[in-house]
Amino acid sequence: MAEPPAAGLAGHLDPAPEHLHALSVACGLELSSFRAPHVARTVDRAVARLGAAGPAGLAAAIATDPGLRARFRRAVAVSTTGMFRDPAQFDLLDRLMREGDRRGRPLRVWSIGASDGSELCSVALLLAGQDGLQGATLLGSDLLPENVELARQRSRDRLHPEALSTVRFEQRDVARTAPAGPWDVVLCRNVLIHLAPAAKQAMLDHAAGALSAGGLLVLGRSERLPRDDRRGLDDAGANAYRRPA
Incomplete structure (x- = not known):
């Protein structure tokens, strides 16, 4: 519409x-x-x-x-979020992370638009269920420093000490810069739909460019990469894309 x-x-x-x-x-x-x-x-x-x-x-x-x-x-x-928001996407992410070939490396996950940290905490709980927390790095970035502080506070209430030790949050404008990669999973859900074209393309460049070989980019349910501009990524499921290994 x-x-x-x-x-x-x-x-x-x-x-x-x-x-x-x-x-x-x-x-x-x-x-x-x-x-x-x-x-x-x-x-x-x-x-x-x-x-x-x-x-x-x-x-x-x-x-x-x-x-x-x-x-x-x-x-x-649009700092709207929730634990395991869009459960079908988390079911897909759970399966894709289990199937990924990390060759014994701990998982590195970057959540863009982390808001109050619900998304990253949900990923931490998924990894706990996979016995995949040891050595993992889970980073949440948000444009608003007040969201970063809120995420830090709430993650302490939501996660047990082992999971909490893997999680950190930072303030960052991802349309301008990206954290040092590579990342095995980049979550950029329900962020792009609110951005102007130039900022959207810059964020996609940073998100896709930060992926490791075999890494996953997961967008929101109403967000898709155009077929003529997949940035070298292959389809991996609904609104999910994988960089070839």
């Missing part, structure tokens, strides 16, 4: 660059990296909720209210 046009959003959003720039400065996120309709809807809802005087009024409010700024940032970054 096509996105509704930004111009129809209750008349609040002025697409003038100076307003989006002011909002970017106020919230600490580069809004041009996100899809324009998504930003428009987020701004429109925030303006309506606050009764602000359009985007300029919203920018002023965000700049002076830390709680409002945090709420707006999480809405833009």
